[in-house]
Amino acid sequence: MASSEQLKALLQSHLEKDDDRFMSIALQVAAHEARSGHGKLAQELRDLVTVAKKKSSADKNAPISIAKGVQDDSGLLFASQPKNRLVDLIAKDDLKVRLERLVREQKFMTKLKTHGLSPRRKVLLVGPPGTGKTFTASILAGELDYPLFQV
Numbered sequence: 001m002a003s004s005e006q007l008k009a010l011l012q013s014h015l016e017k018d019d020d021r022f023m024s025i026a027l028q029v030a031a032h033e034a035r036s037g038h039g040k041l042a043q044e045l046r047d048l049v050t051v052a053k054k055k056s057s058a059d060k061n062a063p064i065s066i067a068k069g070v071q072d073d074s075g076l077l078f079a080s081q082p083k084n085r086l087v088d089l090i091a092k093d094d095l096k097v098r099l100e101r102l103v104r105e106q107k108f109m110t111k112l113k114t115h116g117l118s119p120r121r122k123v124l125l126v127g128p129p130g131t132g133k134t135f136t137a138s139i140l141a142g143e144l145d146y147p148l149f150q151v
């Protein structure tokens with residue numbers, strides 16, 4: 001049985017939404033149970049922590065809030081937060097230079113605006129199936145840390 005201090009600490013970390021601390025106290029409880037000869041309970045607690053940690057790291061990779069806020073009752077919209085980079089793209093140098101320029105325009109948007117200019121907002125990618133159009137969109141999102149919406 002967890003000590004009253006451990007129960008208090010569990011509740012406190014839950015209220016503070018401190019998941020790391022919550023898991024670490026849960027593991028302390030598991031260790032305490034193991035020492036008290038309750039090996040099965042200790043293992044069950046450790047398994048629960050492992051599952052919770054996996055879920056929490058999956059949540060961290062989930063789309064960021066702007067993507068999460070999008071209603072998708074139709075099931076036709078897929079939002080993600082890609083991590084792809086330009087170095088992952090196999091393309092001719094001139095195409096890469098043009099994509100790098102697009103990225104820089106977005107990154108220096110504020111600076112451009114002070115000169116009365118705005119970054120390009122639309123790109124048309126043309127090519128045979130499987131040559132990296134969607135992949136390029138995910139790379140632009142990845143480079144800029146923007147969410148990617150696919151309809």
Ligand SMILES: Nc1ncnc2c1ncn2[C@@H]1O[C@H](COP(=O)(O)OP(=O)(O)OP(=O)(O)O)[C@@H](O)[C@H]1O
Binds near residue numbers: 135136
């Ligand atoms: N130029 C490329 N460089 C690196 N990987 C590529 C490239 N083109 C395709 N791939 C790989 O193939 C996968 C499929 O490509 P992708 O979905 O981007 O093709 P697409 O041009 O959007 O095709 P479609 O016209 O069918 O939509 C990508 O996720 C990527 O892993």
Ligand SMILES: [Mg+2]
Binds near residue numbers: 133
């Ligand atoms: Mg595509």
